[in-house]
Each structure stands twice: as structure tokens, then as C-alpha cells.
Amino acid sequence: MKIAVFGTGYVGLVTAVGLANTGKKVICIDNDLEKVEKIRKGISPIYEPGLDALLLKNLERLAITSNAADAITASDVIIIAVGTPFDGNRIDLSYIRQAAREIGEAIKNTDDYKVVVVKSTVVPDTTMGVVRPIVLEHSGKQEEEVGFCMNPEFLREGNAVEDFLDPDRIVLGVSSPEVEAMMREVYDGYRDSAILITNPTTAEMIKYTANSFLALTISFSNEIARICENLPGVDSEEVFNGVIHDKRFSPIIGKERITPQLASYLRAGVGFGGSCFPKDVKALRSFSKGLKVDGKLLDGLLHINETQLEHVFSMGLKKFSGKARRIAVLGTAFKPNTDDVRESPGVKLAQMALGQGIQVAVQDYVALSNTKALLGAQVEYYDDPLEAVEGADIVFVTTIWPQYLDISEEDFEKHMPEQAIMVDTRSHFKERKAKKWRHRIGVGQPLPVNGEVEYSLRNNGYGIH
Ligand SMILES: NC(=O)c1ccc[n+]([C@@H]2O[C@H](COP(=O)([O-])OP(=O)(O)OC[C@H]3O[C@@H](n4cnc5c(N)ncnc54)[C@H](O)[C@@H]3O)[C@@H](O)[C@H]2O)c1
Structure with a gap:
């Protein structure tokens, strides 16, 4: 199985290197030529513990190009990992749309079944309501000729390699059983991880819910701290x-x-x-x-x-x-x-x-x-x-x-x-x-009294055993 990964940022590069590490042939695509050059030489353009070593180790199974069309045509599964910034009012899907157009154009003249995977974080119904119609329109293909999957990424920057190599769960929101079978093959090197199969829109919602829940916990803590x-x-x-x-x-x-x-x-x-x-x-x-x-x-x-x-x-x-x-x-x-x-x-x-x-x-x-x-x-x-x-x-x-x-x-x-x-x-x-x-x-500890910094109203107080 050959896999293309669109975008070699924190998520795309770690995904590409992680999958190559399980024996898959992976081709990365990025339009940032500086990144392409670095990765080609085995140098990670981002700092992530362990990434440089893993990249070097898997270099023979990894290719990188700025020519998206060739990479897509040669691959069975195309993973989109481009950025999805917030534009001040809503999520900006322009990079996603661009990637979907390029995928559509590239697969127009191929007969092979392809699966398009959205790994970027996107709002519900983006995979099926935005990416799928663009790919189908630009490829001229019928629904059954292309599969779609939403596969959110949960890695934490700073622990990205570790998290990708040993994920707590792999969520696959698939458009058909055929897509599920191909995605299970993509992740067949991750036998110990829980694989959760669902539909694409649920997968999209899982990712937002997970991040919002963690963010909520942080804000809750900060409000309690301000009271304290x-x-x-x-x-x-x-x-x-x-x-x-x-x-x-x-x-x-x-x-x-x-x-x-x-x-x-x-x-x-x-x-x-x-x-x-x-x-x-x-x-x-x-x-x-x-x-x-x-x-x-x-x-x-x-x-x-x-x-x-x-x-x-x-x-x-x-x-x-x-x-x-x-x-x-x-x-x-x-x-x-x-x-x-x-x-x-x-x-x-x-x-x-x-x-x-x-x-x-x-x-x-x-x-x-x-x-x-x-x-x-x-x-x-x-x-x-x-x-x-x-x-x-x-x-x-x-x-x-x-x-x-x-x-x-x-x-x-x-x-x-x-x-x-x-x-x-x-x-x-x-x-x-x-x-x-x-x-x-x-922060969250008693504030200085009378303008003087005064510490440790309790020095070793906490610890309820
Ligand atoms: N960073 C994280 O910790 C993290 C974790 C989980 C999910 N995500 C999600 O993953 C997605 C990617 O995040 P990131 O932090 O890796 O982004 P990033 O900005 O680091 O990387 C995006 C890459 O895509 C490339 N790109 C954009 N458009 C392209 C195109 N048309 N052709 C080729 N390359 C293109 C850019 O050059 C860049 O290298 C986002 O949706 C993000 O929300 C990020």
C-alpha cells in the first residue's frame, strides 16, 4: 500500500514518518520548498523530540515532493494534513479545498480506487459535505469510485512522535466498509491501539469535543484559581x-x-x-x-x-x-x-x-x-x-x-x-x-499582602493522603 500525505507540518510529517516506521511507503507533499529540501535531506523542519532520528531511520521508505499530482496518482490512500486556521469568524478551509481540488484533478485519469482521508481538524460535515463534492467534481468520478475517511489526530506537540507511535485511540470515520478495510490496513502496524469505527461527521465531532473538553477544564481551573x-x-x-x-x-x-x-x-x-x-x-x-x-x-x-x-x-x-x-x-x-x-x-x-x-x-x-x-x-x-x-x-x-x-x-x-x-x-x-x-x-496562590511578596502561607501543606 502506498500513502501520500498532503502537508508536512506538525501533524503531516509525524504521520508520514510514523506510518513509514510501520513499513508503509509514504510520499509527502508540501508546497513549501524549504521544507521539502530539508526533509529530503533527512532534517526535520520542526522541533519534535525523536522526530529527526525517526525520519532518518525511515528515509528509504519516505519520499517528498512539491509535485502533488504525481504523488497522488501513485498512492492508494491520500491523507490531507494541511492547516485549518480560524479566520476571525470561522474555520478557514481554503487549504483543505485546495488540496481536495488537487486530489480531484490528479485522480481524474487513474482507474484505481483511492481513499481520501481528512486528518486536519475540520468542523462537522467538512469531509462529506466539502471535500467529497470537490474531489468528485474535479475528478469526474462516481461516488463508489472514491472512498472518504475522517481520521482526526490527537497527538500532543512536544510528545507527537510518542503519541503517534503509541496512540490511545485511532478514530476512523469511514464512508463505506471498503474504506474501513483500507484504513485498517493503513494502521495495521498499530495492533495494540483501540480502533473506533464511526462515520466521518462523528469523527469530526469527536476531535472538537475532545479539545473543547480539555480547554474547558483549563478555563474552569483558572476561574477557580482567581477565586482562591x-x-x-x-x-x-x-x-x-x-x-x-x-x-x-x-x-x-x-x-x-x-x-x-x-x-x-x-x-x-x-x-x-x-x-x-x-x-x-x-x-x-x-x-x-x-x-x-x-x-x-x-x-x-x-x-x-x-x-x-x-x-x-x-x-x-x-x-x-x-x-x-x-x-x-x-x-x-x-x-x-x-x-x-x-x-x-x-x-x-x-x-x-x-x-x-x-x-x-x-x-x-x-x-x-x-x-x-x-x-x-x-x-x-x-x-x-x-x-x-x-x-x-x-x-x-x-x-x-x-x-x-x-x-x-x-x-x-x-x-x-x-x-x-x-x-x-x-x-x-x-x-x-x-x-x-x-x-x-x-498564579492561583494567595496574592502578596500589602504590596509585599509573601510566600508560602503553607509551605508543605498540600497533599491529602
Ligand atoms: N499541531 C498539532 O498539534 C495538531 C494536532 C492535531 C490536529 N491538528 C490539525 O492538523 C492540521 C495541520 O496542523 P499542523 O499544525 O500540522 O499545521 P502546519 O501549519 O504545521 O502544517 C501544514 C502544512 O501544510 C502545507 N500545505 C498547505 N497547503 C498545501 C498545499 N495546497 N499543498 C501542499 N502543502 C500544503 C504547509 O506548507 C504546511 O507545511 C490542522 O487542521 C490542525 O488543526 C494539529
Whole structure:
């Protein structure tokens, strides 16, 4: 079986490499010639742990081209993994439409049965109501001559390779039993994964529901955290810990309590960013408006997310009566282990500060070049966090890079000015609620009293056993 993958971004490239790793012949298509050149040489154009090595390992089963027609004609299954941005009002399907047109044109003169798979995140009925008619119109084929599948991707950036190689579920929304059979073959190297067969529209809805649910949990946590910040002695970490111990949440099996990964979403923070949650929730909300569904919950979670960043920013500024001279942002990747800065809270905080005439220093381990593309010469860039914090009134720790934990509070304090504060937006340093660490305030934790940063109303309090 030969597979073509349209788009070699975070999803397309990982999919192509992952499938090649199970022995499939895969040809990638991208119209970004720089990416094509890099991949051809075995270099990943994106930072994703493990991707470079896996790409090199599978290079002989992988091809890449900017000539979509040849790749499509030579393949049995064509996977669309192009971007689906939010245009401010609704999901922008122009890349999807373009890919569907190219597929239609390319298969016009072939006799083989092809399956067109939508892996991009798209609103319900896009696969059957948008992609299928375009492919059929441009190919001149009958319905039974082409199959369609919606196969949402659940990988998490930063863990993308691991998630793709060992998925928790593979959702296949298929247009016919024949398509199901071909898609099972595509994934026959993933014997241990649950394969859920459904129709394309349900598959589309599964993806939006999954992301909206996770986003909802984050916004819920942030609203609870804001309440806690107003309650002397109440730390939201302790509150969430008490909730997580509900056995419906973390069941006790044998004598062991199983804590779900979802528990990590029940935590105060700086709000969700990245290329998926913000745009997917907005796309679902705009889609639901079209259905005249009252969407107060989705509106609310988006509102909390948008205002959380301002909230965190003002937490820092409060100590300086709203007027800081310089800030440092530690972490511009929207999460650790990725170089993706799309909708990144760190970048947005930097922009907020620039808008108020505040000098900005930013630091990241892998995302600086993408950050430069967004922020240009307006900010100073640092590889070393301790250099970035020099002279800053406020240090925002926005990405929970594990490397920060190797820096002692003494080192931070040595490099930060005497009056500076650190806003630990994601409780990265929660284990270090040492009294001596004067500079840190945590989102969702009791706020400084009388303008003085005061920590650790409880030093080692949480942990309900
Ligand atoms: N990034 C994630 O973590 C993630 C996770 C799950 C689902 N998704 C969804 O997957 C889709 C892709 O996301 P991404 O982050 O990989 O996007 P991306 O922007 O990183 O990659 C898209 C790629 O498609 C290429 N492309 C666009 N139009 C093309 C065309 N006509 N011909 C050839 N190449 C073309 C672009 O050059 C780019 O390399 C989106 O719908 C996204 O919502 C993303």
C-alpha cells in the first residue's frame, strides 16, 4: 500500500514518518520548498523530540515532493494534513479545498480506487459535505469510485512522535466498509491501539469535543484559581488536590490510587495557547452559532482564557503600581518540547508589555527563531534564562521547561534585581515554596499582602493522603 500525505507540518510529517516506521511507503507533499529540501535531506523542519532520528531511520521508505499530482496518482490512500486556521469568524478551509481540488484533478485519469482521508481538524460535515463534492467534481468520478475517511489526530506537540507511535485511540470515520478495510490496513502496524469505527461527521465531532473538553477544564481551573487568589490562606493547588482525590476521578485499584493525566489540567495557569485549542474552540463555537445552539459555555471558556493572560500580567504589574520598566519572559514555546509559538502565552505577554512601552527580554530553549519571526527586533533574545532575568522588574515563567528546575532559587535571586518578582504562571516551582524565596508569586496562590511578596502561607501543606 502506498500513502501520500498532503502537508508536512506538525501533524503531516509525524504521520508520514510514523506510518513509514510501520513499513508503509509514504510520499509527502508540501508546497513549501524549504521544507521539502530539508526533509529530503533527512532534517526535520520542526522541533519534535525523536522526530529527526525517526525520519532518518525511515528515509528509504519516505519520499517528498512539491509535485502533488504525481504523488497522488501513485498512492492508494491520500491523507490531507494541511492547516485549518480560524479566520476571525470561522474555520478557514481554503487549504483543505485546495488540496481536495488537487486530489480531484490528479485522480481524474487513474482507474484505481483511492481513499481520501481528512486528518486536519475540520468542523462537522467538512469531509462529506466539502471535500467529497470537490474531489468528485474535479475528478469526474462516481461516488463508489472514491472512498472518504475522517481520521482526526490527537497527538500532543512536544510528545507527537510518542503519541503517534503509541496512540490511545485511532478514530476512523469511514464512508463505506471498503474504506474501513483500507484504513485498517493503513494502521495495521498499530495492533495494540483501540480502533473506533464511526462515520466521518462523528469523527469530526469527536476531535472538537475532545479539545473543547480539555480547554474547558483549563478555563474552569483558572476561574477557580482567581477565586482562591482572593481568599487568604487558600491555595488553588490544595483545592484541586482535594478534588482529584475523588475516587470517581482517581480510582483506587487494589491499594493504589490511579491519578489520571487529566489531573494536570486542573491547575491554575496562564490559559491555553498553541495551534489547536484556541482555534478549535472558536471554530466549534462559530459552527454551533450556525446551528442556533446557545453556546454560553464555549463563550465563557474562551472569555476566561482571553482574560487570564491580562490577569496574570496585572498580577505582575501590581507590585510596580502598574508601571514596570522591563520584563523577562521565560519560555515562548506554547508548551515545553516544541518550537511552536502559535498563540503562545509567552509571546502574547511580550506583546502586551511592548504595547505599554515596557522593555522585553525573552528566553527559550528551542523556539527563539520562531519567536523572532513574530516579535522581530522589538525584544531582546536570550538562550540563558539567568541572563534574560538580569535587570527585569518582573519575570514571567510561561513555559514549564524542565531545565528551569535545575536553576536554584539562589541563582535566580542573584541575577534578578532586589525588587523584582517572578510570576510563576504554571506553578512550575510549586515544590519550592521556600520562605526564603522572596521573589516568587504563583498564579492561583494567595496574592502578596500589602504590596509585599509573601510566600508560602503553607509551605508543605498540600497533599491529602
Ligand atoms: N499541531 C498539532 O498539534 C495538531 C494536532 C492535531 C490536529 N491538528 C490539525 O492538523 C492540521 C495541520 O496542523 P499542523 O499544525 O500540522 O499545521 P502546519 O501549519 O504545521 O502544517 C501544514 C502544512 O501544510 C502545507 N500545505 C498547505 N497547503 C498545501 C498545499 N495546497 N499543498 C501542499 N502543502 C500544503 C504547509 O506548507 C504546511 O507545511 C490542522 O487542521 C490542525 O488543526 C494539529
